[in-house]
Amino acid sequence: MLILGIDTSCDDTGVAIVDSGQWILSNVIASQHAAHERFGGVVPVIAAREHTSKISFILESALSQAGKSFSDLDAVAVSHHQGLMLALVVGVSAAKSIALACDIPLIGIHHLEGHIYSNYIGRSDILKFPFLCLTVAGGHTLLLKVLSHGNYELLGHTRDDAAGEVLDKVARHLNLGVPGGAAIERLALNGNPSAYGFPRPLINRSDGEFSFSGLKTAVIAAIDRNPNLNQADLCASLQQAIVDLLVTKTMLIAERHNLHQITLAGGVALNQTLRNALQYAAQQRGYDFFTPQQDLCMDNGAMIATAAYYLYKERGADSLDIDTLANAPLGIMNIRYRHDSKYQ
Numbered sequence: 001m002l003i004l005g006i007d008t009s010c011d012d013t014g015v016a017i018v019d020s021g022q023w024i025l026s027n028v029i030a031s032q033h034a035a036h037e038r039f040g041g042v043v044p045v046i047a048a049r050e051h052t053s054k055i056s057f058i059l060e061s062a063l064s065q066a067g068k069s070f071s072d073l074d075a076v077a078v079s080h081h082q083g084l085m086l087a088l089v090v091g092v093s094a095a096k097s098i099a100l101a102c103d104i105p106l107i108g109i110h111h112l113e114g115h116i117y118s119n120y121i122g123r124s125d126i127l128k129f130p131f132l133c134l135t136v137a138g139g140h141t142l143l144l145k146v147l148s149h150g151n152y153e154l155l156g157h158t159r160d161d162a163a164g165e166v167l168d169k170v171a172r173h174l175n176l177g178v179p180g181g182a183a184i185e186r187l188a189l190n191g192n193p194s195a196y197g198f199p200r201p202l203i204n205r206s207d208g209e210f211s212f213s214g215l216k217t218a219v220i221a222a223i224d225r226n227p228n229l230n231q232a233d234l235c236a237s238l239q240q241a242i243v244d245l246l247v248t249k250t251m252l253i254a255e256r257h258n259l260h261q262i263t264l265a266g267g268v269a270l271n272q273t274l275r276n277a278l279q280y281a282a283q284q285r286g287y288d289f290f291t292p293q294q295d296l297c298m299d300n301g302a303m304i305a306t307a308a309y310y311l312y313k314e315r316g317a318d319s320l321d322i323d324t325l326a327n328a329p330l331g332i333m334n335i336r337y338r339h340d341s342k343y344q
């Protein structure tokens, strides 16, 4: 089953063609970093304008790289929940047009479902329900129990900033450019992770709740106190604090809920120190650990097409009047969800 997947939830225009949720025939991503850099963050109206100007070209590129035409497609899938409203609408409009013109099913996917299913590409036969997924990026930090296809239980989340948001804000304070997480990781390579004893909020609390705002405030205060500080040491210490928080809480929840398969997804999953630390912690406990290859951690259309392959079987196609929501809870809420946040 050939599915075209579209993601325009934030500042990457992603279009991919995936065969049966397993084989990526093309995965084209156009980054908007250059357009937003001088503003120090993603500007929604600029994101929408960039998506609008690029989407046709990216669609053609994805088809041509896959050696396919519109008439070969069996379905079109799109991120319609979670992200920047103005940006999401561009992808949803494109997907509706394709579904209508080609007379194929339209499948709406929650953007975070896409991140979860990025772990399915190439290993659908290995992952067994239920498993734990840590999704961590600039707009969200969540621990989800994946019960079955399309069924999730929220076991942990951040009460304030997302982990990736802290990395982005500190990078901006240090004028390191975008993407901030990658710049901090590069500097951290030559730094001492024990140089600064930054706080690890809620690390000893016995539940899945995260908090990163106190850490962010402490790091920014350290920068403001000493503009000539060793940036490599600061970045390494910040990175270590975030890794400690994410690994400790993930293992706590995995043990408590008896989940022996752990997956990592989202933009911060690109961080090699985090990947290594989770791998090591999982191995120590005899758990399996999976994370997507690096180009599938960032926002992309392949994860949307993959999720659509499995979820279409469960819940069928959507109608052409499918909605678009910037904030949409995902799964069964067994803890209070942060409705005012901007998960992406």
Ligand code: ZN
Pocket: 111, 115, 137, 266, 267, 298, 299, 344
């Ligand atoms: Zn994302």
